[in-house]
Amino acid sequence: MVKLACSTALFWALPTNIRPLIRIAYLSQRRAYSQSKCSTRKQLTIAGVDYPTDSWTNVPRAILSNYGRKLHISQHHPLAITRQLIESRFVGFKNHNNLPGVVTVDQNFDSLGFAPDHPGRSKTDTYYVNESTLLRTHTTAHERDIFRDNQSDGWTLAADVYRRDAVDRSHYPIFHQMEGALTWHRPNFSSRDACLDAIKDSLRKLPKHDLAVEDPNPPFHPDHNPLQEKYHSPEEAEAVGAHLKRSLEDVVVTIFTEADKALASAGQASSTEQEPLKVRWVEAFFPHTSPSWELEVWWRGDWLEVLGCGVIDQPLLIRANQPDRIGWAFGIGLERIAMLLFGIPDIRLFWSKDERFLRQFRAADPYKRFQPFSKHPAAPRDVAFWLPASAQGPVVADTPASNSSAPSPAGGQRTETVKAGVEPVFHENDLMEVVRMIAGDAVEDVKLIDDFTHPKNQRRSLCYRVEYRSLERTLTAEEVNAMHEQVCSELVGRFNVEIR
Ligand code: PHE
Numbered sequence: 001m002v003k004l005a006c007s008t009a010l011f012w013a014l015p016t017n018i019r020p021l022i023r024i025a026y027l028s029q030r031r032a033y034s035q036s037k038c039s040t041r042k043q044l045t046i047a048g049v050d051y052p053t054d055s056w057t058n059v060p061r062a063i064l065s066n067y068g069r070k071l072h073i074s075q076h077h078p079l080a081i082t083r084q085l086i087e088s089r090f091v092g093f094k095n096h097n098n099l100p101g102v103v104t105v106d107q108n109f110d111s112l113g114f115a116p117d118h119p120g121r122s123k124t125d126t127y128y129v130n131e132s133t134l135l136r137t138h139t140t141a142h143e144r145d146i147f148r149d150n151q152s153d154g155w156t157l158a159a160d161v162y163r164r165d166a167v168d169r170s171h172y173p174i175f176h177q178m179e180g181a182l183t184w185h186r187p188n189f190s191s192r193d194a195c196l197d198a199i200k201d202s203l204r205k206l207p208k209h210d211l212a213v214e215d216p217n218p219p220f221h222p223d224h225n226p227l228q229e230k231y232h233s234p235e236e237a238e239a240v241g242a243h244l245k246r247s248l249e250d251v252v253v254t255i256f257t258e259a260d261k262a263l264a265s266a267g268q269a270s271s272t273e274q275e276p277l278k279v280r281w282v283e284a285f286f287p288h289t290s291p292s293w294e295l296e297v298w299w300r301g302d303w304l305e306v307l308g309c310g311v312i313d314q315p316l317l318i319r320a321n322q323p324d325r326i327g328w329a330f331g332i333g334l335e336r337i338a339m340l341l342f343g344i345p346d347i348r349l350f351w352s353k354d355e356r357f358l359r360q361f362r363a364a365d366p367y368k369r370f371q372p373f374s375k376h377p378a379a380p381r382d383v384a385f386w387l388p389a390s391a392q393g394p395v396v397a398d399t400p401a402s403n404s405s406a407p408s409p410a411g412g413q414r415t416e417t418v419k420a421g422v423e424p425v426f427h428e429n430d431l432m433e434v435v436r437m438i439a440g441d442a443v444e445d446v447k448l449i450d451d452f453t454h455p456k457n458q459r460r461s462l463c464y465r466v467e468y469r470s471l472e473r474t475l476t477a478e479e480v481n482a483m484h485e486q487v488c489s490e491l492v493g494r495f496n497v498e499i500r
Pocket of ligand 1: 137138139140179286289308309310329330331332
């Protein structure tokens, strides 16, 4: 078993110029985390506002240090350029881009019809400020309020969102989403049929494209993608769905045309990338839309999920005091789009303050391929441990099953989750959090490489590979060893596991 004392000795053996780096990151995180665990921190201050803490509090300090950076509205930032490109396809929509990320559980879940035991609510998936307040997990958290304010028929909303998640090159606990919605107010028309005609008319006027679209499913399906028959006629749902799909296909054509141009001008277009663009619609489920879909794009030889969308759940509009509106909504993850638009290979780069990154993007000449400025060596270290022998309850350790190219549509990885309120024996997201707490942005990837149950005593052992790599400099072996020792001892201390 690794002891903390041993790691401390190792720490003091490190060169003096390295110690502060590890110590600051580690000690402050450790304090924040352990305090939040025991909820001795009486309050948490976020953007100048004090929030009482309780047994739900689990927001680490590293997250808060990036809170409020507003990358999506920073001039010349690739996420801001991506946001503007999408906004440009929704002419006349009001753009909301400055909504604070601390929201209530009511906004993030209840107002959207999330079931009380929905896994998204669990502490393993979500950063709670306290029992009733959290860091929004999606931009949908603002839908009800924006519908209620009723400032425009069409709107978009871009913002930072927060999820406890896997560690790899396309997942970061903070990322950005863009939400969009369009509704029609039936009383504005002489009859319900006139409203339906207006939707169809608007659909006819949307830009045409010659994109290959696979859409094998019916407009709705009683079992797996139901019409809201209490509120919508089949024709209405079909027209709204068609309008939604065409609008989003237009966005995808715009994005990928720019990505292709950037590739061609960088002389990087290969035969796979020159394949004609194709997309497909896949049935989906969201508590706040029905029917619902995801849009996937064929990109570099793989189907890539880019967004989730659907016909807005009418009870949600009723809760927003808009019972007479009907319409669609979508949510799209901005990092994923920006990564392929600019060829950005690692999601951590978006947070870089390094001029070598930032100066490559200019709003006036926006879609240029990113030129990597350095690649420092990776330092892999494994950690294998036995799960506690006596503990009963769920174990979530499924990275290989949910591979990182299958995240949820608007960003974030779909891990196997436990129902809210169920306390897991071990949850992979907690391990990810420990690694981030200690290594910060010096970790690139964490994955399960072995899962073994002893045939005799039935004890289960897991082995994770932690890939340390800094984007800014080469890590020394001592530094990596010290971080890894800390990871091991934290795992022992927190989850009662036994290092093998
Ligand atoms: N909220 C969904 C997510 O985070 C995305 C979405 C938004 C889906 C709006 C449908 C409508 O994955």
